[in-house]
Amino acid sequence: MRRPATGRPRGGGARGGGRRRVGGHLPRRRLLALLTVLGCVFAVLVVRLVDVQALQAGRYAAYGLSERLHTVTLAPQRGAIVDRSGNVLAISVPMTTIYADPKLVTDPAGEARQLAPILGVDQTKLQGQLSQPSQFVYLAHTVTDQVAGQVKALRLPGIAYLDEPKRYRPDANLAGSILGTVGFDGHGLSGLEYQYDSKLAGHPGRLLVEEGIGGQPIPGTPQERQPSTPGLDLELTIDRSLQFEAEQALAGEVISAHAQGGTAVVMDSHTGDILALANVVAGSGSNPQVTPAAADLALTQVYEPGSVMKGVTLSAALQEEVVAPSTRFTVPYSTVLDGSVIHDAENHPTEYWSVPDILAYSSNVGTLQISQRLGPSRIYRYMRAFGLGSATGLGVPGESAGLVPAPSKWWGTSIATVPIGQGVAVTPMQILDVYNTIANGGVFVPPRLVKGWVDPSQKLTRAATASTHRVISSTTARRMTAMLEDVVKYGTGTAGAVTGYDVAGKTGTSQVPSPRGGYTSGAYMATFAGFLPAEDPQITAIVVLDRPQPVFFGGLVAAPVFSQIAAYAMRELKIPPPAGVNLAPDVPQVDASAAQGGEQPPGAAPVVAAPTPDAVQGTAPSPGTTVPASTAPGKP
Amino acid sequence: MTAPQREQRATRTRGAAGVGVGRAGLRLVLPDELSPATRRRRARFLLAGVWLVSAVALLGVVAAHVVLAQQAFRMDKLQSKATSEQARNQALRLQVAELEAPSRIVAEAQQRLGMVTPPTVAYLVPGRSGPPVRSQPAPTTTTTTTTAVGKGGYPPRSGSSATSSNPAAGTSHP
Numbered sequence: 001m002r003r004p005a006t007g008r009p010r011g012g013g014a015r016g017g018g019r020r021r022v023g024g025h026l027p028r029r030r031l032l033a034l035l036t037v038l039g040c041v042f043a044v045l046v047v048r049l050v051d052v053q054a055l056q057a058g059r060y061a062a063y064g065l066s067e068r069l070h071t072v073t074l075a076p077q078r079g080a081i082v083d084r085s086g087n088v089l090a091i092s093v094p095m096t097t098i099y100a101d102p103k104l105v106t107d108p109a110g111e112a113r114q115l116a117p118i119l120g121v122d123q124t125k126l127q128g129q130l131s132q133p134s135q136f137v138y139l140a141h142t143v144t145d146q147v148a149g150q151v152k153a154l155r156l157p158g159i160a161y162l163d164e165p166k167r168y169r170p171d172a173n174l175a176g177s178i179l180g181t182v183g184f185d186g187h188g189l190s191g192l193e194y195q196y197d198s199k200l201a202g203h204p205g206r207l208l209v210e211e212g213i214g215g216q217p218i219p220g221t222p223q224e225r226q227p228s229t230p231g232l233d234l235e236l237t238i239d240r241s242l243q244f245e246a247e248q249a250l251a252g253e254v255i256s257a258h259a260q261g262g263t264a265v266v267m268d269s270h271t272g273d274i275l276a277l278a279n280v281v282a283g284s285g286s287n288p289q290v291t292p293a294a295a296d297l298a299l300t301q302v303y304e305p306g307s308v309m310k311g312v313t314l315s316a317a318l319q320e321e322v323v324a325p326s327t328r329f330t331v332p333y334s335t336v337l338d339g340s341v342i343h344d345a346e347n348h349p350t351e352y353w354s355v356p357d358i359l360a361y362s363s364n365v366g367t368l369q370i371s372q373r374l375g376p377s378r379i380y381r382y383m384r385a386f387g388l389g390s391a392t393g394l395g396v397p398g399e400s401a402g403l404v405p406a407p408s409k410w411w412g413t414s415i416a417t418v419p420i421g422q423g424v425a426v427t428p429m430q431i432l433d434v435y436n437t438i439a440n441g442g443v444f445v446p447p448r449l450v451k452g453w454v455d456p457s458q459k460l461t462r463a464a465t466a467s468t469h470r471v472i473s474s475t476t477a478r479r480m481t482a483m484l485e486d487v488v489k490y491g492t493g494t495a496g497a498v499t500g501y502d503v504a505g506k507t508g509t510s511q512v513p514s515p516r517g518g519y520t521s522g523a524y525m526a527t528f529a530g531f532l533p534a535e536d537p538q539i540t541a542i543v544v545l546d547r548p549q550p551v552f553f554g555g556l557v558a559a560p561v562f563s564q565i566a567a568y569a570m571r572e573l574k575i576p577p578p579a580g581v582n583l584a585p586d587v588p589q590v591d592a593s594a595a596q597g598g599e600q601p602p603g604a605a606p607v608v609a610a611p612t613p614d615a616v617q618g619t620a621p622s623p624g625t626t627v628p629a630s631t632a633p634g635k636p
Numbered sequence: 637m638t639a640p641q642r643e644q645r646a647t648r649t650r651g652a653a654g655v656g657v658g659r660a661g662l663r664l665v666l667p668d669e670l671s672p673a674t675r676r677r678r679a680r681f682l683l684a685g686v687w688l689v690s691a692v693a694l695l696g697v698v699a700a701h702v703v704l705a706q707q708a709f710r711m712d713k714l715q716s717k718a719t720s721e722q723a724r725n726q727a728l729r730l731q732v733a734e735l736e737a738p739s740r741i742v743a744e745a746q747q748r749l750g751m752v753t754p755p756t757v758a759y760l761v762p763g764r765s766g767p768p769v770r771s772q773p774a775p776t777t778t779t780t781t782t783t784a785v786g787k788g789g790y791p792p793r794s795g796s797s798a799t800s801s802n803p804a805a806g807t808s809h810p
Contacts, residue, residue, distance in 0.1 A: 170733035244738035
């Protein structure tokens with residue numbers, strides 16, 4: 001401390017004089033005290049600073065991060081469902097759903113006025129939604145990017161957006177009964193969308209981003225983006241054009257036959273690929289339109305098939321050699337078994353029929369005689385071998401395995417009814433598989449609906465093929481084919497003929513069981529199952545009509561639909577008419593003169609041998625004649 | 637060393653001769669010693685240099701951050717563009733499928749273009765003798781104008797199939 005020179009030497013150490021009142025120890029002590037207090041305060045601050053900045057830095061940083069960090073779920077792209085050529089049947093398009101947080105909405109009336117015309121909703125309703133005492137309210141679901149862009153441009157507070165894809169079908173009705181529907185959460189609810197949801201849905205992604213108050217991402221901060229995994233595209237065996245044609249033909253017949261619904265399935269004979277699967281139901285009440293069924297009836301609906309079961313019975317009989325194709329039976333119109341009367345569909349005098357005759361005219365009494373030679377256990381064994389009573393392996397939700405009673409459960413009359421398809425429950429697909437086995441040379445091939453999966457790089461991974469098994473020998477199959485050709489040429493199935501091709505098929509007309517026991521009167525299921533070309537089968541198909549009326553015979557209502565679909569299939573798949581070849585010379589020709597039996601309505605003109613099939617067997621019609629489309633009486 | 641300290645040191649080393657020197661405030665300058673002015677100037681230069689380097693470094697950091705932020709914005713933009721392009725792709729796939737939908741094709745062909753399905757199709761098979769085999773009249777898949785497809789149902793079939801027995805123009809088949 002400087003002091004003014006007073007003359008007194010300071011020299012060595014100031015010994016400090018006595019106390020001074022001004023500027024002495026008192027202010028110095030206070031200064032020291034002040035310094036001490038300040039020092040303590042600063043010390044506390046330093047301690048706190050060290051604590052916040054160094055010791056608990058992590059915790060406070062975490063608080064801040066939790067305010068800024070947002071996790072955004074990235075919705076995955078759902079796979080499309082396509083047909084065997086890659087044509088889209090169902091596809092998801094990303095869209096925007098607009099919602100509001102009413103608590104952040106500053107001017108409900110003004111915002112509603114601006115939004116109403118863009119969203120196309122009522123302004124007062126919108127205003128009410130924006131004034132709700134909640135923090136979340138949907139304003140518009142899945143709007144187009146154009147609409148979303150217009151709303152975003154307004155920059156209204158409290159309005160937010162989220163990604164919500166919408167499932168579209170390019171053709172509203174096409175394959176409607178098998179595709180199924182998708183719910184709001186992007187998962188399948190029914191049909192194929194449900195069955196294969198795990199592969200179609202993909203996996204959601206995650207975006208961790210730091211956002212500022214306005215919701216904009218803060219640049220320079222770490223962003224963790226886990227992209228979503230898109231779902232795989234499901235490629236079906238379905239042929240889009242054939243599916244459309246099958247649906248149209250079936251719908252047309254359901255309307256003209258006043259049926260309650262129908263099913264049509266077309267299959268590739270060698271691979272079991274399902275080329276078309278149509279299920280329709282008739283309109284009711286105010287809506288007369290025929291629409292796709294809500295479920296896959298071909299696999300979920302069981303019914304008593306009727307005479308189409310004779311394909312199984314006679315295949316078994318030929319295979320077991322209890323009859324030969326030339327074996328003849330004395331067949332009356334009716335017979336008595338175990339106290340019940342068994343009779344044919346139409347009255348006829350007692351005939352001396354060969355096995356092909358019995359099949360062509362669908363004689364129940366004749367079939368009974370053949371069945372009695374076979375016996376219940378062999379009949380049951382062949383039914384099971386042909387796939388009846390088992391699920392097809394398609395895995396369709398709600399699929400029924402049907403019901404085939406074991407011999408131990410047979411009544412006294414079962415030997416007459418079961419082989420003609422009453423008292424058993426089957427699905428249309430199972431009957432199709434029976435005839436496909438015959439078409440495929442006696443080898444059962446499981447039906448397939450899924451061709452494979454396509455990843456985003458367009459690489460197709462084929463679905464696994466199931467194993468096949470032989471049911472009847474190829475000789476038996478050829479003989480059965482020849483006999484089934486006769487059904488279409490001379491018998492009950494003439495309406496199933498396709499000009500230029502030899503069709504092998506079988507009709508069936510069966511009663512509908514009543515829930516109270518017995519059968520409902522006047523209610524019938526009409527079936528036609530067949531394959532073509534007979535010489536080298538490529539396509540097997542079945543048509544079932546549910547309670548057509550007043551005309552209900554399979555040969556009259558189901559066979560024409562088969563003919564229409566099969567003719568289209570031959571064109572679509574570019575299968576030319578083959579040269580005529582007699583596959584099984586040991587099978588005698590059907591006695592066409594006795595063609596008044598079988599399932600013909602009373603008063604119909606007798607079916608005469610059609611000139612048409614000769615065209616492919618060498619004798620061509622003279623040039624200029626038009627080959628008639630169909631020779632079935634009574635049906636245009 | 638401070639000036640007074642140097643003063644005292646010079647005084648001590650010089651002995652008697654330096655007594656008067658020290659008291660007069662003068663001292664001997666060493667040969668490589670810098671003048672205080674020079675020293676001050678150099679110090680100022682050094683400080684200025686440090687300031688300059690710091691400034692440049694700080695500007696560099698700022699520039700780096702600006703570039704980082706720009707790239708982050710750009711990346712954000714590209715991400716959203718990629719997403720919107722994917723969405724557009726899906727929408728276009730849907731549009732293609734809608735245009736190709738069989739119901740639409742049939743309706744357009746029949747109503748707008750006036751096309752009908754041919755009455756018969758003739759197959760010409762090489763190596764086979766005789767006139768061409770004519771196939772079944774192709775089915776007329778009909779969509780009547782009033783009951784539009786897509787209103788939730790299939791339209792009713794419009795009566796009988798094509799009646800013309802014109803054997804002209806069969807399609808040849810390899």
